[in-house]
């Protein structure tokens with residue numbers, strides 16, 4: 001048994017997914033023999049309630065010049081991060097010359113708003129290719145990991161940050177105390193540290209087991225994050241649930257405590273009801289995950305027997321977990337369609353399903369498409385009216401495995 005990355009106590013293994021590839025490691029055929037696999041196990045810490053990966057993968061294997069995730073590929077995410085920027089701006093509206101720092105700023109999707117408005121900002125992004133894209137978008141970006149030395153350097157050059165924002169990034173960093181210490185260094189005494197990540201409560205309620213993959217080292221909830229931030233002199237002063245990434249939570253922390261909010265108290269109650277501070281809750285998830293796997297494999301095997309054409313929609317990191325855990329290969333899914341150029345004409349990690357440009361989907365509609373990007377369901381269903389109208393159907397597996405009904409268009 002290992003030790004908790006957040007508090008050092010002995011953790012308990014609650015989920016075991018077996019051998020897994022790097023979830024965003026889309027690869028060429030010549031790289032199949034050297035493909036890297038790791039043992040994906042999820043642990044729970046009985047002392048601080050942190051849910052985490054048992055053995056984090058070396059970040060060098062994950063974030064590099066070929067990093068495959070560009071946040072701006074989704075119009076919904078663009079809208080989401082623009083709204084986040086507006087919210088941060090309004091939190092800081094009384095400050096003379098605010099300075100906003102984003103950890104893992106990706107292609108500049110959030111900071112763009114500040115860049116356009118001439119507000120002081122800096123993105124810190126370790127993957128060179130996405131950082132370059134941010135710079136092309138006019139966003140001040142430095143390519144590095146966010147740690148104490150980076151924070152000290154930023155502080156020296158720009159002064160303290162009024163807000164530090166990190167969306168879908170802090171949960172990716174095994175050396176979590178280094179990030180927290182860096183925030184402590186850089187954050188203004190009355191500044192906001194705003195974190196946003198897929199919410200553990202949603203993972204549990206929706207059996208969204210595809211959120212468990214190598215990049216997600218931690219699975220935060222209010223209680224575990226509060227324990228962690230408390231060690232670094234910060235308190236969560238408010239929370240705001242978000243619809244993106246299948247259910248996320250935005251946490252607002254400060255060095256100064258504030259009176260509790262209604263939203264904070266509501267979330268505390270929800271976490272108590274869900275049992276997020278008990279190992280048994282997560283062990284109980286095992287049965288639901290196994291049932292989900294059996295159902296998905298049954299649907300796909302039946303369609304295969306009926307000689308239906310089935311493709312995947314969205315070569316998400318999440319799809320790598322589902323296909324590997326369920327043993328779904330090119331025999332059951334002809335190809336996965338994705339709009340991200342860097343993933344196209346490669347193969348899915350581990351299961352080696354071809355990844356093709358979106359055109360391949362449109363030019364010859366399949367009978368069924370597995371909605372690997374289920375978290376973008378609304379956006380995709382609206383976009384794929386034609387596919388649905390001519391008889392195509394989406395298969396989803398979160399929260400349940402089923403073929404989505406087509407209610408018909410409003411004009412029918």
Ligand code: TMP
Pocket residue numbers: 073074075313314315316317337338339340343358373375376379380383
């Ligand atoms: P995400 O779930 O991590 O946001 O990744 C979404 C992936 O799905 C990304 O590779 C882009 C792809 N995608 C499409 O191919 N078509 C779409 O319409 C959307 C919304 C996403």
Ligand code: ZN
Pocket residue numbers: 004005006007008009045046047048049050
């Ligand atoms: Zn712990």
